[in-house]
Amino acid sequence: MSHASVRWESSLLVALWAAIILVTVVMSQRGKKYYIRRIPGLNAIDEALGRATEMGRPILMVPGLTDINESVAPLQALSIFSYIVKASAKFGNRILLPCAKPAIYTVAQEVVRDSYAAAGRPELYAPDSVRFISDRQFAFAAGVSGLIYREQVAASFLFGDFYAESLIFAETGQQVGAIQVAGTVQTTQIPFFIASCDYTIIGDEFYAATAYISRDPTLLGSLVGQDISKILALVIIVIGTICMTIPALGGVNSFFVQWFKF
Amino acid sequence: MVWTTTLGVWVGAIGTLALFSLIYRENRFYRLFEHLFIGLAAGFLIKSTWDETLYPQWWTPMVKDGQWPWILALGLGGLFYTIYSKKHSWMSRISIGVLLGLLSGQIFQTTANEFIPQIQRSFKPLVVQAADIPQGSQLTQLGMSLNNILFMVILVCVITYFLFSFEHKNKVITGSARTGRLMLMFAFGAIFGSTVMARMALLIDRVWFLMHTWLGLG
Numbered sequence: 001m002s003h004a005s006v007r008w009e010s011s012l013l014v015a016l017w018a019a020i021i022l023v024t025v026v027m028s029q030r031g032k033k034y035y036i037r038r039i040p041g042l043n044a045i046d047e048a049l050g051r052a053t054e055m056g057r058p059i060l061m062v063p064g065l066t067d068i069n070e071s072v073a074p075l076q077a078l079s080i081f082s083y084i085v086k087a088s089a090k091f092g093n094r095i096l097l098p099c100a101k102p103a104i105y106t107v108a109q110e111v112v113r114d115s116y117a118a119a120g121r122p123e124l125y126a127p128d129s130v131r132f133i134s135d136r137q138f139a140f141a142a143g144v145s146g147l148i149y150r151e152q153v154a155a156s157f158l159f160g161d162f163y164a165e166s167l168i169f170a171e172t173g174q175q176v177g178a179i180q181v182a183g184t185v186q187t188t189q190i191p192f193f194i195a196s197c198d199y200t201i202i203g204d205e206f207y208a209a210t211a212y213i214s215r216d217p218t219l220l221g222s223l224v225g226q227d228i229s230k231i232l233a234l235v236i237i238v239i240g241t242i243c244m245t246i247p248a249l250g251g252v253n254s255f256f257v258q259w260f261k262f
Numbered sequence: 263m264v265w266t267t268t269l270g271v272w273v274g275a276i277g278t279l280a281l282f283s284l285i286y287r288e289n290r291f292y293r294l295f296e297h298l299f300i301g302l303a304a305g306f307l308i309k310s311t312w313d314e315t316l317y318p319q320w321w322t323p324m325v326k327d328g329q330w331p332w333i334l335a336l337g338l339g340g341l342f343y344t345i346y347s348k349k350h351s352w353m354s355r356i357s358i359g360v361l362l363g364l365l366s367g368q369i370f371q372t373t374a375n376e377f378i379p380q381i382q383r384s385f386k387p388l389v390v391q392a393a394d395i396p397q398g399s400q401l402t403q404l405g406m407s408l409n410n411i412l413f414m415v416i417l418v419c420v421i422t423y424f425l426f427s428f429e430h431k432n433k434v435i436t437g438s439a440r441t442g443r444l445m446l447m448f449a450f451g452a453i454f455g456s457t458v459m460a461r462m463a464l465l466i467d468r469v470w471f472l473m474h475t476w477l478g479l480g
Contacts, residue, residue: 010374018370039427069361072369079267106345107358139303142281146296149288164461172284191454194447202446208426227427234421238386241414247391260382 002138013107020232021225028161028221036212038221041181044199045080045213048179049087049154057154058094060085062129062144062169063108064184065137067101073185074104076210077159080183083213084116084157097130098147100140141165145172151207153207158182159206162189170196183209236260275476278468384417386410416445 028034032109052059063077081097088095098111109130116125133143135218145168148156156173158166158180166182166189173180174196182193183201193200201209207226211219243254250257280295324332344350371374387394390406422435423442430436473479 010378013378014374015371017373034427035429039426068358071366071367072365075362103358103361106342106354109345110351110354110358111376134300134303135307136303139299142296143300145284146288146293150286167461188453188457191450191457193448195454204424206424211426224427225381227425230421230425233377234418236381237384237417240381241388244385244387247387251387257382257385260378260385 017225017229017232020228021222024225025218025221028217028224032218032221035225036208036225039201039205039209039212041183041199041201041205042209042212044179044181045084045157046087048157048178048181048187048198049084049093050093051179052088052093052154053091055154058096058195059088060144060148060151060153060156060173060178061095061097062156062158062160063097063099063104064158064162065100065140065165066108066161068103071160071161073159073206075107076103076207077183078104078108079210079214079216079219081157082111085112085115086119089116089121090125092121094126095129096147096151096153098140098144099130100133100135101139102132102135105130110154137163137165141168144169148158148172148176148178152176153178156180158184159201160184160192161186167192167196173197197226206229269478275472278472383415386413388414416442419445 005252024034049059049177058238061077061081062080063074067076068074085095092186095112095116097108109127112130113122113125116122133147134140144165147153149172153173153176156169158169158179159182162169162182162184163186166184166186170180170182170193180197181199182197183199183206184193185203185206187203190202191199204226208223209224240257240260243249243256244251252258277295277299280291281299283289284292320332320335323329337362338357341353344353388407388411390403390410392403395401395403395406419438419442421442422438423440423446425439430439
């Protein structure tokens with residue numbers, strides 16, 4: 001059963017989080033400068049681009065397996081890919097962007113075309129650089145693996161939601177000697193990326209990376225708002241823990257703990 | 263055995279071997295089955311989209327139940343195809359915008375469902391009383407207390423690691439974030455081990471198929 005539907009208190013907390021994020025987004029859009037710390041894995045993106053240029057081989061970008069109406073991760077991935085496409089346009093690197101979902105394929109085409117135009121090299125856009133492979137997980141995995149082998153990609157960027165196919169992509173990339181940077185919020189797949197990629201952006205770092213790279217005031221403001229929300233959640237947890245620890249405060253029957261009960 | 267079953271087993275076995283051949287190197291045998299696989303998946307996509315989504319959720323309500331406004335969905339979906347026209351490609355953004363709007367609305371509900379129960383489950387007594395121990399449990403008060411303290415420390419450290427809007431210069435923050443990262447690596451190691459075991463089960467299933475169902479050994 002939906003928590004938000006049965007407990008109005010839940011909606012209140014979510015509304016508070018949303019309000020915090022909205023305030024920081026508006027402040028950022030009005031010119032407030034926010035600091036975002038550098039994510040170490042991001043340096044690797046430029047390194048990988050340099051390597052692809054030296055080798056004259058293509059760059060592979062995979063936006064994961066989820067669709068536009070399932071997760072925000074593929075859109076965040078496309079935002080990072082936009083940065084990569086703009087950077088690669090300077091050196092004329094060929095790019096490959098295989099998609100697993102029709103809607104993502106449509107958005108990816110737009111993003112790549114716009115990125116080349118923004119970089120002042122619209123003629124570099126090749127329609128077949130963005131491809132729809134298959135929406136079936138392992139058909140997609142087989143198709144992308146074949147692509148990695150045949151094209152002998154020099155750099156591989158795996159950003160988005162990945163599942164069991166993550167290791168197939170990363171291992172295949174490793175076999176052709178590609179420098180690989182991956183980022184996902186899927187906890188079960190992060191270990192595979194850590195084991196087989198050169199750099200891995202872990203969990204929430206993925207969202208921060210998008211804000212850091214794009215410097216978009218909306219994303220920067222949103223990230224700061226999320227940080228404040230995390231601190232708020234931490235404060236709630238500490239108060240809840242204190243209530244549970246000190247019997248005089250009521251323990252599990254205290255008002256505070258009961259307020260959050262599902 | 264019916265000949266169609268025999269044929270299915272042979273196709274399955276040859277397909278499995280073809281895809282496994284990539285471990286050695288990329289080859290024509292793999293490429294043939296890769297394209298066959300993708301082609302079959304494309305056909306399956308069309309069939310399953312009609313059977314599982316369009317027919318029950320769109321066609322039936324519109325034609326049989328008289329919910330005619332569903333016809334508007336056809337126009338909205340059709341706008342995606344304007345991507346192929348330079349002049350009209352901007353129209354595809356309308357459909358994309360609608361999908362994004364729907365996603366944004368759902369995220370509010372998902373956030374409540376995902377995070378609030380997590381927050382609630384994080385309320386753990388650091389000093390466990392005898393009454394807090396579940397009946398029949400082998401756990402001791404000290405053991406449970408240490409477990410809860412460890413949980414709290416790891417939680418604080420990991421959240422500190424995932425704070426991005428300020429520089430990690432303060433020694434306490436740096437130490438906490440570093441510990442958080444270390445703890446994450448421990449957790450990832452455990453996840454890696456358990457997931458690899460699950461993958462081994464998949465491999466064993468395929469090998470069993472080849473050895474037993476196909477070759478009739480064992």
